[in-house]
Amino acid sequence: MITSQQIEAKASRLFGKVVKEWLQGRLASFFPYRLPANLTLPPDHARAIVDVERLRDASKESLGHGYRVVWQTRRSRTHGLNRFPDAIMIDTMDDLVQLAKCEEPWQRLQAAVATLRRRQPLLNHWLTTSTHWKSLLECADVLDDLLSIVDYFVAHPRPDCFARELPVPVSTKLIEGHRRRLATWLDIVLPSHAIDLRYGYDAFEPRYGLRYARPHYLLRVLDVELQQELGLPFAELSLPADSLSKLAVREVGIIIVENKVSLLSLPRMNRSLALGGLGNGVTQLSAIEWLKQNHVYYWGDLDAEGYAILDRLRQLLPATQSLLMCQPTVDQFSHLATPGNAVAAKILDNLTDQEQRCYQHLCANNTRIEQEHLPMQTVVEQLNLKTL
Template sequence: MIDPQSIRDKAKRLFGKAIKAWLAGEMEVFFPHRIPANLTPSKDQSKAIAEVESLRDHSQQATGAGYRIEWESRRSRTHGRNDFPHAIFVDTMEDLACLSNRMDDWNRLQSSVDLLRSRQPNLESWLRKGTNWKLLLELSDGLSDLLCILDYMVEHPRPDCFARELPVAVSTKLIEQHRRRLASWLDLLLPPQAIDFRFGYDQFEPRYGLRYARPHYLLRVLDQDLQHELGLPFDELSLPAESIAKLPARDQRVIIVENKVSLLSLPPMRRTLALGGLGNGVTQLSGISWLRQCDVIYWGDLDADGFRILDRLRAVLPHVESRLMEQAVVDEFRHLATDGNGDQPHETENLCESERQCYHFLCQRNLRIEQEHLPNVLIHNALSQ
């Protein structure tokens, strides 16, 4: 026969289903809920009596909350005529919360759901999806402040100020701590024209029109005549993408280099600019319109990260050519390889077939050949073509 602890264990597993029914307004359908249970008493009479008494002593009848026993009077050869447990029911959400030791969660969740529904009813679809109620429970202590941020940004889309300048009486670090959660909500609340979908959730500020400290990219002009033509007093500068976009550039080549040391080591090349210090920020180069009208070369490390950066770069600049990122280079300089980051290959839609094969080869063998280790003569010949 089932014991009280097993009933509590079943109740814990039932809690999430009951919450989803509550959110959907289906509590009257869900409760009373019958708990599947083996209610056959032991053949040993003294043991059977102890089993039944234990069930009764821990039931709603004795404690005032929890599970309810439905009894049935019947005669058995072993025990004679007695009342036997016929079914176990949980009648209400409060009983279930008490039984599963989650009364505090239930009370906090009710308050949080009421607050969310009253302040942002358009998040109802998010609330009912999957296990988002668990996320809401985790955020319950700071939910009111997060909703203040949502209220302001819905009323003032793309506010063109720094996150910490929002005129909302909440901690200035709150957006930094919860940007991904705020982003998933803002995507549901804001009109499409208020969201810049070129930027992902990890680029919260440009996605939703907030100011931020722009990343600077190292720019080198590898041709003195081109430097004079661009009106630059220096051949090496650090600028955000928006400033680079304003250069009067035309009819030049651009070499994009993953690592800064390799960028600084490039020799002079006719009508050539070089950009570095980019990493995963290569997608922000999409804002430099003149890059679409010139030849662009990418040269990165021979490893998983290098090829993924190339894949992301091609998503915004499809005509980019790669250099020194091929199997022949890996084979020739494998003695320079170190361990990679251990990642498995990801889907790469923007690599050509030879690049994709090289990428998979490096991932499967967990290899990395850093671009700084390749011979200068090889680099100069490859990039000067």
Template sequence: MITSAEIKKKASRKYTDYLRDVAVGKTFQPIEIPCDKKASDTIAEYQKEFNNIRSLSKEVKSYGYTICWKTVKTKMLGTQGLPSKIKFETAEDFERFLQKVKEVDVFRKNVALINGKFPELQCWIEKYPLKVIDNSEYWSDILKVLGYFSKNPQPQLYIRELPIEVHTKFIEQHKTVIGELLDIVIKEKINTDEKEFEKRYNLRCDEPLVRMRILDGTLAAESFSGLDDITIPVSIFLRLQIPISKVYIVENKVNFLTFPLVANSIVIWGKGYGIASIKESELLKSSELIYWGDLDAQGFEILSQFRGYFAQVKSLLMDKTTFDKYFENDLGTPSKVNVELNLTTEEKNLYQYIKANNYRLEQEKIPQRYVIEQLKCLLD
């Protein structure tokens, strides 16, 4: 025989659908739970099960479920009454049994509050009624945030700068639900390709930095008041326009710091796959680009990625001669990349050889004199 605990469990599973009906104002329809479990084989156990199920019934407590009985003749118990189904006849019965009366009342009020401000959120409410409940105490402030963004969909401010009368950390603490709602309220203004909250909803963020050295003293003096080692936010670098012809991208920090001076040029510390952050740079689009990475599988994979952004990228010191001259039998990190890379024939042959053997020649193991010599050959 079904137990009161099992009835509670099955009724709880119907709660979400009940809330959906409440959200749309649907007239309550009795909720039924079928009973297909057999009774125990002994009178003592049967009586125990009978008392258990009846103890929480509407017949005893004046609210809750109604038991629909059927008479069954069994071999062990003779003729006995068994429940055929459990029925909640009113919304009050259902809510009181689940101890959700206050919760549902607050839910109704919040649904009215949300729809009063943003009726376009009705579908979201119906899909996620439990999220409405989970955020019961926050809806007033959430709606303030939505109201601001509906009028200012591209604020370009840091979260803490937004002129919204909520706690300073409120938006940061409720990004998930606010984000879901903003996707609906300002859907035409969001950056759909972005996952990060600030970028998706046109806010300023603590963005990555680009570090570069000005390799031309005259250029440093004329454009940067003599500064030759500069770190700036990505968004500023993307708009940067200075009179140069070449840009070198170097992965290793020491090699970046010791890169030789070159006229009309800058060198950027690439930081591995972080080069993706500067792929929209206007400066790089119009410059000759030279990439110098480690002679390992990842180095060539980054080169391929970078060349995917800028077709004019050439490699520096990533050739078989350099590898054979300075390789010290070091092993790298195995690569699981199986796609075709955007490499020249010479680069591809070396990449396949290095990848197959998991070899690695780090940039810093190439002597400075050799770097200067090869760079001079490149420039000549």
């Protein structure tokens, strides 16, 4: 027969479902709730009496709250004429909350929901979708401050200042700690012209019109004549993407390199330049227009992360060719392999069939060959084959 501890566990699992009903205004039709329960008594008469008494002692009948036992009087061959438990009922939300031991989060959630609905009614649809109430509960302690930030953006779309300069009396670090949550809310409450959809949630500042310290990209010009053609006093420089985009780069081979050391090791090459040390920053290269007008090659680590970067780069530049990212390279330099990060293979739609097979192999074997370990002579030979 079910125990009071098992009833509490069932109530705890039920809590989230009931919260969603409450948010939708359907709580009145939910209670009383019949809890699925095994109420079969054990055949041993003494044990049955003990089990029934324990069930009664922990019930609403004895404690004044919690679950209610529905009794039925019937005669049993084994136990004679007695009152037997026939059903377990939870009558109210308060009963459920106490059974689930969720009194404190329930109180905080009620206050947070009331605050959100009062200050930003447009967010109510978000609140009642999926399990977003859990996200609200996570930020309940700073909710008023977060909504003050939202209010400011509504009143001053695209404010053109740094996040820490917003004239809102909240911690200057609050946006940094809640970017994704704020972005979700701002997408709902702001007019479309206040959101630059070219940028994703990971680029919070440009998406919502804030100033920010733009990332710099390391550029190496691998050809002296090309350097003169571009009017550059230095063969190596670091600039933001929009500044690099102003260079008149034409009929050039461009090598995008994952790691900075490999970039710095590249030798001189005819009409070639290299961008490197980017890692996942390749997603922000869309501002460099001449990448779309020249031959682009990507050379990264032979591991799950390297192929994921290649996949993201091809979303921006579909014609990108990979260098040394194939099974023959893995086989030739297997003695240089080290354990990877145990990343499970994902669906990467922008890899070639050959790259896909190599990617799956590396993930399955948790293998990594870092590009810095490859002999530069092999790299140069491969680059010559690509006729940069």
